[in-house]
Amino acid sequence: MAVEINKEKYRSQVREVVLGATSAEGGTRSHTVKVGGEAALPFLHFEGAIPNRPVIAMEVWDIVPEEWPANLKDPFADVISDPAAWAKKCVEEYGADMIALRLKSADPDGKDAGAEECIANLKKVLAAVGVPLIIYGCGKTEKDNTIMGPLAEAAEGENLLLGVAEQENFKSVASAAMAYKHSVIAQSPIDINIAKQLNILISEMSTPLLDRIVIDPTIAALGYGIEYSYSIMERARYGALNGDRMLAMPMIGNVGNEVWTKKEANISASEQPSWGEQAERSMAWEATTAMALVQAGMDILVMRHPQAVALVKNAIDELMQDNSY
Amino acid sequence: MIIIGERINGMFRDIAQAIREKDPKPVQEWARKQEAMGAGYLDLNVGPAVADRVSALKWLVEVTQEVSKLPLCLDSTDYDAIEAGLEVCKNPAMINSVPAVQEKMDRVFAMAAKYDAEVIGLAMSEEGIPKDAESRVALAMELVANCDAHGISIDKLYIDPLALPANVGQDHGPEVFETLRQIKLLSDPPPKTTVGLSNISQGTKNRELLNRIFAVMAMANGLDSAICDACDEELVAAVATGRILLNQDIYCDSYVNVFKSQNQ
Numbered sequence: 001m002a003v004e005i006n007k008e009k010y011r012s013q014v015r016e017v018v019l020g021a022t023s024a025e026g027g028t029r030s031h032t033v034k035v036g037g038e039a040a041l042p043f044l045h046f047e048g049a050i051p052n053r054p055v056i057a058m059e060v061w062d063i064v065p066e067e068w069p070a071n072l073k074d075p076f077a078d079v080i081s082d083p084a085a086w087a088k089k090c091v092e093e094y095g096a097d098m099i100a101l102r103l104k105s106a107d108p109d110g111k112d113a114g115a116e117e118c119i120a121n122l123k124k125v126l127a128a129v130g131v132p133l134i135i136y137g138c139g140k141t142e143k144d145n146t147i148m149g150p151l152a153e154a155a156e157g158e159n160l161l162l163g164v165a166e167q168e169n170f171k172s173v174a175s176a177a178m179a180y181k182h183s184v185i186a187q188s189p190i191d192i193n194i195a196k197q198l199n200i201l202i203s204e205m206s207t208p209l210l211d212r213i214v215i216d217p218t219i220a221a222l223g224y225g226i227e228y229s230y231s232i233m234e235r236a237r238y239g240a241l242n243g244d245r246m247l248a249m250p251m252i253g254n255v256g257n258e259v260w261t262k263k264e265a266n267i268s269a270s271e272q273p274s275w276g277e278q279a280e281r282s283m284a285w286e287a288t289t290a291m292a293l294v295q296a297g298m299d300i301l302v303m304r305h306p307q308a309v310a311l312v313k314n315a316i317d318e319l320m321q322d323n324s325y
Numbered sequence: 326m327i328i329i330g331e332r333i334n335g336m337f338r339d340i341a342q343a344i345r346e347k348d349p350k351p352v353q354e355w356a357r358k359q360e361a362m363g364a365g366y367l368d369l370n371v372g373p374a375v376a377d378r379v380s381a382l383k384w385l386v387e388v389t390q391e392v393s394k395l396p397l398c399l400d401s402t403d404y405d406a407i408e409a410g411l412e413v414c415k416n417p418a419m420i421n422s423v424p425a426v427q428e429k430m431d432r433v434f435a436m437a438a439k440y441d442a443e444v445i446g447l448a449m450s451e452e453g454i455p456k457d458a459e460s461r462v463a464l465a466m467e468l469v470a471n472c473d474a475h476g477i478s479i480d481k482l483y484i485d486p487l488a489l490p491a492n493v494g495q496d497h498g499p500e501v502f503e504t505l506r507q508i509k510l511l512s513d514p515p516p517k518t519t520v521g522l523s524n525i526s527q528g529t530k531n532r533e534l535l536n537r538i539f540a541v542m543a544m545a546n547g548l549d550s551a552i553c554d555a556c557d558e559e560l561v562a563a564v565a566t567g568r569i570l571l572n573q574d575i576y577c578d579s580y581v582n583v584f585k586s587q588n589q
Contacts, residue, residue: 200579236575247575
């Protein structure tokens with residue numbers, strides 16, 4: 001007698017979010033990127049469709065990232081002071097699916113660049129690559145609120161993924177996305193209740209935005225509490241598959257930023273001999289963190305080191321092979 | 326707990342009149358209103374005073390489907406009327422209801438298999454409603470066995486342990502809760518459960534309070550759905566809260582509104 005294997009049945013699926021816009025859709029991208037749409041837990045192809053592979057956005061800064069260690073700067077040495085050339089190299093040489101442009105120049109404690117300068121850099125990057133873009137501000141909320149509107153307006157119709165809307169500060173980013181046809185990153189502090197509430201708040205501003213939200217559940221580097229992020233992601237995904245419309249969004253994680261700002265990525269082997277060589281250790285740490293998150297259902301990984309990107313892309317290729325029966 | 330909206334029923338004067346005059350407006354208004362309040366199903370009952378129940382139920386199905394995508398719960402003791410309704414349902418519907426009486430089960434489960442319908446089974450027989458939980462569970466088991474014999478997945482069977490008005494059959498209350506718990510042990514997957522909620526408060530002075538408290542107590546004992554007043558704000562809020570406390574929905578500050586809008 002044949003053994004019948006029980007398969008989990010789900011009521012619903014994750015929303016599919018399209019990023020970028022081609023000329024036919026009002027933008028200038030050479031193609032769009034689709035994320036989400038999962039009808040089963042990660043890579044359980046035998047239980048439901050996994051229509052879109054997780055994508056990797058490589059991070060590009062609009063200033064030279066002085067604090068990056070040498071082994072992270074080296075792959076970009078020839079382009080590191082030119083965001084357009086840097087982005088182009090990420091796409092053409094390192095296979096980035098998207099570019100995440102971080103407008104560090106706006107930092108009021110640094111260069112304190114205004115919206116005009118940020119717009120100029122954004123336009124240069126848009127012209128240099130055809131892939132969809134993610135835009136992050138400098139990370140200082142007050143300043144970012146002043147530049148996100150003008151940036152969104154300057155790139156009207158491009159369907160950028162704008163970062164970040166938070167519970168106490170979502171209106172400027174969400175209204176910029178709404179007015180100028182972009183998508184939005186809804187970021188919550190490792191808290192599923194806030195993740196859900198934030199999506200509700202954004203959808204109350206504009207119902208169509210529901211299909212243009214990507215959840216950033218806030219992730220941590222491996223060893224820094226990634227298990228908390230992992231369990232939030234798992235719960236959100238279970239909710240989505242069981243019909244919770246307000247958690248049925250694809251997810252994004254800032255892998256590079258979490259890994260490369262920690263001491264384990266930066267301290268040399270001479271200071272900590274038991275940790276091994278810094279160059280190999282840091283790169284492997286970024287790849288391993290990313291892989292844990294891919295397994296948990298991350299749809300967009302924002303990463304830095306080209307070698308880590310290549311390793312993760314290879315692993316995703318394998319995970320996307322159909323295992324249905 | 327899933328709310329099966331009870332309002333489209335010929336017992337109510339506006340619906341009886343709508344059926345008589347073939348005026349879809351009141352029916353469609355109540356369909357929209359109940360859906361907006363979080364109903365997951367719409368119960369359709371032509372009421373006692375209609376001469377031609379077959380054509381009346383068919384008409385109710387047609388006009389309700391024009392404005393709502395919710396699954397319909399066809400509520401009649403006249404199985405010809407239910408079959409006529411099932412024929413015109415665009416989506417799989419629910420049959421309300423069948424007692425544990427052999428010839429009735431034969432007809433209803435065959436119909437359910439044919440139209441891919443869910444079934445509400447009543448824990449009662451020719452002898453009426455049992456007094457204790459054990460007899461109710463025995464009848465529930467008969468329903469489960471008959472459902473299975475027709476090749477219908479048991480989770481499409483909703484067993485109603487039958488709650489009596491609190492001022493008449495007070496001693497039935499604990500038996501109903503016990504029955505709800507035991508029904509979940511009958512099979513794997515277990516049957517689902519339902520009650521006619523407004524029944525518990527029939528003829529009392531505190532109808533809404535009794536309905537609401539019974540609903541959350543029954544939820545805690547395994548109640549999956551109830552035929553009830555979807556437009557009772559406090560009841561809907563209590564059900565939404567019960568779902569949170571039973572970890573059936575993920576909490577967020579606006580959880581009551583999320584519950585209401587979930588099927589829209």
